[in-house]
Amino acid sequence: MEASILFFRACLALLALPIYLLSFLGIWQPFCKKVFFPFFLEHFSAIHEKKAKKQKQELFRNLPDFRSPSGELKLLEIGTGCGANFQFYPPGCKVTCTDINPNFQQGLLRSMNKNQHVHYERFLVAAGEDLHQVPSGSVDVVVGTLVLCSVHDVNGTLKEALRVLRPGGAFYFLEHVVADRSSWKYFWQQICYPTWKLVFDGCCLTREIWKNLEQANFSELNLHHLSIALPWTPIQPHIVGLDPRPSPHALSQPVPFSLTERADTNPSHLTSAQPKVLY
Numbered sequence: 001m002e003a004s005i006l007f008f009r010a011c012l013a014l015l016a017l018p019i020y021l022l023s024f025l026g027i028w029q030p031f032c033k034k035v036f037f038p039f040f041l042e043h044f045s046a047i048h049e050k051k052a053k054k055q056k057q058e059l060f061r062n063l064p065d066f067r068s069p070s071g072e073l074k075l076l077e078i079g080t081g082c083g084a085n086f087q088f089y090p091p092g093c094k095v096t097c098t099d100i101n102p103n104f105q106q107g108l109l110r111s112m113n114k115n116q117h118v119h120y121e122r123f124l125v126a127a128g129e130d131l132h133q134v135p136s137g138s139v140d141v142v143v144g145t146l147v148l149c150s151v152h153d154v155n156g157t158l159k160e161a162l163r164v165l166r167p168g169g170a171f172y173f174l175e176h177v178v179a180d181r182s183s184w185k186y187f188w189q190q191i192c193y194p195t196w197k198l199v200f201d202g203c204c205l206t207r208e209i210w211k212n213l214e215q216a217n218f219s220e221l222n223l224h225h226l227s228i229a230l231p232w233t234p235i236q237p238h239i240v241g242l243d244p245r246p247s248p249h250a251l252s253q254p255v256p257f258s259l260t261e262r263a264d265t266n267p268s269h270l271t272s273a274q275p276k277v278l279y
């Protein structure tokens with residue numbers, strides 16, 4: 001297994017040799033951040049949106065439940081990219097967009113123009129691990145989709161999400177994750193891992209992000225494993241859910257998300273009556 005992974009990794013690296021050479025010369029990373037990845041992400045987002053639309057609709061349906069007592073919903077998104085989630089936010093929602101890469105303006109503008117029901121408050125060029133511009137306890141909801149695969153420090157990012165959330169707020173997530181170790185998908189991920197990370201701006205295929213979420217200090221993790229139909233890609237296994245921050249006033253925290261349909265298997269696997277962490 002190990003030898004065959006190494007062999008196929010080398011074959012893939014050979015195919016991507018020009019990119020490895022550009023990387024060696026220090027040309028690829030800036031080109032990737034400025035030109036390739038913004039272009040790629042806008043097109044990929046359109047495909048991912050088609051495949052994950054239903055799951056995102058279900059996930060974000062109960063966002064209004066986290067409005068503050070004043071009726072406002074202040075939402076901060078980590079790694080906004082081209083704004084693929086704006087369409088799912090409720091009207092009047094006040095959004096702070098953050099991303100470590102400032103080169104998504106064109107895609108972002110297109111998405112903002114399409115989604116004028118949302119109030120865009122701020123755009124911060126910031127890493128998820130360091131949101132010091134955002135005061136503690138100042139937002140109702142933090143959203144991260146397809147971002148914990150790319151951050152340098154998953155636990156640090158979750159810690160920052162917890163810090164900026166008000167008590168009783170929630171962290172919403174949809175992330176691709178490592179596949180089951182006995183599956184071909186895992187084998188495929190192991191082959192693609194180094195080249196994928198280089199080509200797609202640091203995206204890691206092999207993270208067990210649910211473990212970081214389980215260990216983070218939220219109050220009641222509501223997490224589902226699912227497969228998004230992205231054939232031939234190594235990013236089919238996903239996790240989706242939300243994680244509320246403990247509220248000092250509530251005796252029990254409402255957990256309003258229940259995924260009723262799963263792309264790959266029997267829908268009855270995924271209801272809130274099941275244990276909170278499913279595979």
Ligand SMILES: C[S@@+](CC[C@H](N)C(=O)[O-])C[C@H]1O[C@@H](n2cnc3c(N)ncnc32)[C@H](O)[C@@H]1O
Pocket residue numbers: 041045078079080081082083084085098099100101126127128129144145146147150151152
């Ligand atoms: C695959 S894209 C996903 C974009 C968007 N969330 C979506 O669902 O389409 C990953 C995004 O995370 C951003 N990113 C990577 N590392 C980050 C970090 N440490 N902090 C914040 N954003 C980061 C990238 O610049 C990119 O916009």
